[in-house]
Amino acid sequence: MRRLTYHEPQSMKDAFALMEGHGDAAMVLAGGTDLIIEVKQETKTPDHLISLRCIPGLQEIASENGELCIGAMVTHRKIEKSELLREKYSLLTDAVDNLGSVQVRNVATIGGNICNAAPSADTAAPVVALGVKLVLEGPAGEREVFIEDFFQGPGKTALAAGEILRTIRIPTLPEGACSCYIKHSRRKAMDLPLLGIAVIIVPDDNMVCKEARIALSLAGPVPFRAKKAEGFVTGKPLSRDVWEQAAAIALGESNPRTSFRTTAEYRKKMICALIPRAAEVALKRVNRAWMKG
Numbered sequence: 610m611r612r613l614t615y616h617e618p619q620s621m622k623d624a625f626a627l628m629e630g631h632g633d634a635a636m637v638l639a640g641g642t643d644l645i646i647e648v649k650q651e652t653k654t655p656d657h658l659i660s661l662r663c664i665p666g667l668q669e670i671a672s673e674n675g676e677l678c679i680g681a682m683v684t685h686r687k688i689e690k691s692e693l694l695r696e697k698y699s700l701l702t703d704a705v706d707n708l709g710s711v712q713v714r715n716v717a718t719i720g721g722n723i724c725n726a727a728p729s730a731d732t733a734a735p736v737v738a739l740g741v742k743l744v745l746e747g748p749a750g751e752r753e754v755f756i757e758d759f760f761q762g763p764g765k766t767a768l769a770a771g772e773i774l775r776t777i778r779i780p781t782l783p784e785g786a787c788s789c790y791i792k793h794s795r796r797k798a799m800d801l802p803l804l805g806i807a808v809i810i811v812p813d814d815n816m817v818c819k820e821a822r823i824a825l826s827l828a829g830p831v832p833f834r835a836k837k838a839e840g841f842v843t844g845k846p847l848s849r850d851v852w853e854q855a856a857a858i859a860l861g862e863s864n865p866r867t868s869f870r871t872t873a874e875y876r877k878k879m880i881c882a883l884i885p886r887a888a889e890v891a892l893k894r895v896n897r898a899w900m901k902g
């Protein structure tokens with residue numbers, strides 16, 4: 610492995626100074642579960658690693674002005690253990706429950722999962738469904754970027770040189786919302802998804818859909834919302850038939866590719882199968898009768 614200089618700044622200000630000083634030769638290090646592998650494989654070749662682990666304020670989950678704020682250095686394990694997230698944002702805990710192993714989840718962070726921008730990132734579809742805003746900080750100050758503007762292609766993001774993701778801000782979900790993320794993979798553990806489906810549903814008392822959000826990963830170059838399918842479900846009874854039709858519409862909005870792990874054709878079939886299944890799981894969580902039709 611190449612020789613690297615490891616830095617442990619104690620503040621964002623010190624981190625920016627180091628990044629400015631070393632320019633392109635420096636990279637931000639969070640848990641290292643993606644980056645260290647890439648450094649070993651020499652697909653990334655920084656000379657300096659700027660660790661975020663000693664910077665205060667990046668490891669907390671807190672409510673702020675009606676939004677839930679997750680620090681970029683919050684580990685997947687902390688999300689998995691959060692009762693608040695499990696109850697209110699089940700799709701996010703679904704995403705981390707089967708991410709890597711406990712050892713990986715203990716060090717890997719949500720910020721790293723988002724900033725690495727791998728098409729297979731398990732938190733990608735959930736954060737897109739949640740419509741999160743990302744607080745990015747650089748030497749010149751702070752800016753907020755909507756999640757759908759952040760992902761710009763496989764491995765490409767809206768992060769400017771020298772910027773660090775500080776916080777993931779989750780807007781409050783409407784009252785009565787239920788959600789689910791399905792990771793479709795060959796194995797139950799230690800495997801990356803072939804497809805990721807996240808749904809959020811807001812049913813009314815008669816099981817008519819007040820609002821629906823459907824986000825997919827590995828069904829196009831970046832994770833996205835199937836907005837036509839969402840529009841189709843809204844105002845309709847939450848029956849299996851409606852969700853099957855919505856899945857067919859979502860398929861039309863998708864553009865999955867054949868990769869070394871599976872074919873586009875297989876991904877297409879699974880989009881149709883898994884959207885109704887994700888809706889079913891989400892609705893069961895509100896403990897209401899499902900599938901009238």
Ligand SMILES: Cc1cc2nc3c(=O)[nH]c(=O)nc-3n(C[C@H](O)[C@H](O)[C@H](O)COP(=O)(O)OP(=O)(O)OC[C@H]3O[C@@H](n4cnc5c(N)ncnc54)[C@H](O)[C@@H]3O)c2cc1C
Nearest residue numbers: 637639640641642643644709717718721722724730731774
């Ligand atoms: C055995 C194993 C199994 C895995 N299984 C899964 C899986 O099932 N699902 C899945 O989605 N992933 C999986 N991964 C990948 C990895 O664990 C996750 O993507 C993880 O969330 C990355 O976070 P990290 O903190 O380790 O990031 P790092 O590796 O430290 O960083 C990743 C990238 O993001 C950048 N970065 C990190 N934090 C910030 C920040 N705050 N601001 C700006 N840039 C930043 C880094 O510079 C780097 O380019 C697995 C990895 C391993 C080794």
